[in-house]
Amino acid sequence: MKSVINTIYEAKLAELKEKVTTLGTPVRLTIVTVGDDPASKVYVRNKIRLFDELGLECNHLTLDEAGTTQTDLDTLADNADHPILFQLPLPNGLVAPDLPAAIDVDGFGSETLGQLVLGQNAILPCTVQATIDIISAHCGEFNFAGLKVAVVGRSNIVGKPLAIELINRQSTVSSFNSRSDLAAVSWAQFDVIVVATGSHGILDNSQFIEGQLIIDVGINRVDGKLVGDIKHHDGILSPAAITPVPGGVGRLTCLHVLGNAIKLVESSTK
Amino acid sequence: MKSVINTIYEAKLAELKEKVTTLGTPVRLTIVTVGDDPASKVYVRNKIRLFDELGLECNHLTLDEAGTTQTDLDTLADNADHPILFQLPLPNGLVAPDLPAAIDVDGFGSETLGQLVLGQNAILPCTVQATIDIISAHCGEFNFAGLKVAVVGRSNIVGKPLAIELINRQSTVSSFNSRSDLAAVSWAQFDVIVVATGSHGILDNSQFIEGQLIIDVGINRVDGKLVGDIKHHDGILSPAAITPVPGGVGRLTCLHVLGNAIKLVESSTK
Incomplete structure (x- = not known):
């Protein structure tokens, strides 16, 4: 990746x-x-x-x-x-x-977000735009319609606006949050999984399958090291494509x- | 119902x-x-x-x-x-x-919708509020968190703002649209299914199971009769609770x- x-x-x-x-x-x-x-x-x-x-x-x-x-x-x-x-x-x-x-360069304000809901605006929150770029590059710019995307996390600056933008692009979007029963979810059903919870280990790299794109938005400091939301088990490589942390979404x-x-x-x- | x-x-x-x-x-x-x-x-x-x-x-x-x-x-x-x-x-x-x-009594404007994304606003589009009322009455006012809800349709006046409001309430929300492969969806996984497409027959009453709440938002005229988006097969009663059309969401x-x-x-x- x-x-x-x-x-x-x-x-x-x-x-x-x-x-x-x-x-x-x-x-x-x-x-x-x-x-x-x-x-x-x-x-x-x-x-x-x-x-x-x-x-x-x-x-x-x-x-x-x-x-x-x-x-x-x-x-x-x-x-x-x-x-x-x-x-x-x-x-x-x-x-x-x-x-x-x-003047809302972050795209976090209510006016920008209202335009987003109506599918009118040019400005997306930067992390959302970076995520869209990665999906475009991996799945094809014109293949958002019908794409099955899971968005884990519902923050005002990533999870929620990302879900809205993906709905605008006619993806099939599933939004999960801290009250969702994540252990019971069949992750294999999704083409793309975006994890943006700020909680390291909420999912791990053994849960994904070949052909999937996994976008790890989290940036957490664990034992002095920067890590994402996804836990990477020692010695186990995931068959899915997973964006790295650092040097992934944050870089874009x-x-x-x-x-x-x-x-x-x-x-x-x- | x-x-x-x-x-x-x-x-x-x-x-x-x-x-x-x-x-x-x-x-x-x-x-x-x-x-x-x-x-x-x-x-x-x-x-x-x-x-x-x-x-x-x-x-x-x-x-x-x-x-x-x-x-x-x-x-x-x-x-x-x-x-x-x-x-x-x-x-x-x-x-x-x-x-x-x-002055936005319908709740369709960008300012109202921006406040909705940020979880700030009192005003919801009327059909969204009616849907929330029915879910509250059926599932319990305080049971939105973790509730698995499918929203079929992504209009600016129902599907999209409803998905956002449900995300605000910490439901696990899946948003489907005309480009989703609806035939491949396992509808039994959801607690609540809201159908708001304006297309009669997009789902039918045999697809649901006991214990589910199905909210039919559609109002269509077929052969001079008002019908919802859900097709009710003659002689087959669904085990799920399905809101009627007319006299369901529209009445509220x-x-x-x-x-x-x-x-x-x-x-x-x-």
């Missing part, structure tokens, strides 16, 4: 570079972080590096955990005139402002922050 | 009457129809009758099919200061304006136009 991810990454990066060149309007992004979550630091650094690589402006606003209020975040959102994102998780019960679609997700920022600029200049 | 529907109807009606009495603010609704679709006439008459029964104001605006433009509809929406709905279907390629949540749906209008008034006066 690693080479498939690399191929997608390179193709997508080339496409984005080409777009930036022909766009004519500058692409800018503001990233807001509060406090110093170690995982957030890595994610933000990757985003900034990518914008730098393309010669684009990415402002990183770092706010102290102690003094920052919800009003501070809301004011930043109200005054933003270009794509902005509030890096999750936020400390102290702070919540990311519900951004208008025009970062690209889509840029991809979404470009889309927002494109639609604002139409 | 008929008596279950009646019980839900009477309980809901009593609850709404009580709410109207204690609300203190008048509940008003404007219904816009264009042309003279015969089914729409029946639906609109039922809504007006219900508002009349409770002494509430329901304005029915009937527009000619010939002279009405999209701009006319958009202007009506822009000027509305209380709950309004555009009765579907609309002729001549006209589309219902994308209403702001504050009408109540929720009123219920949603009340909710909108409640939230505007908060």
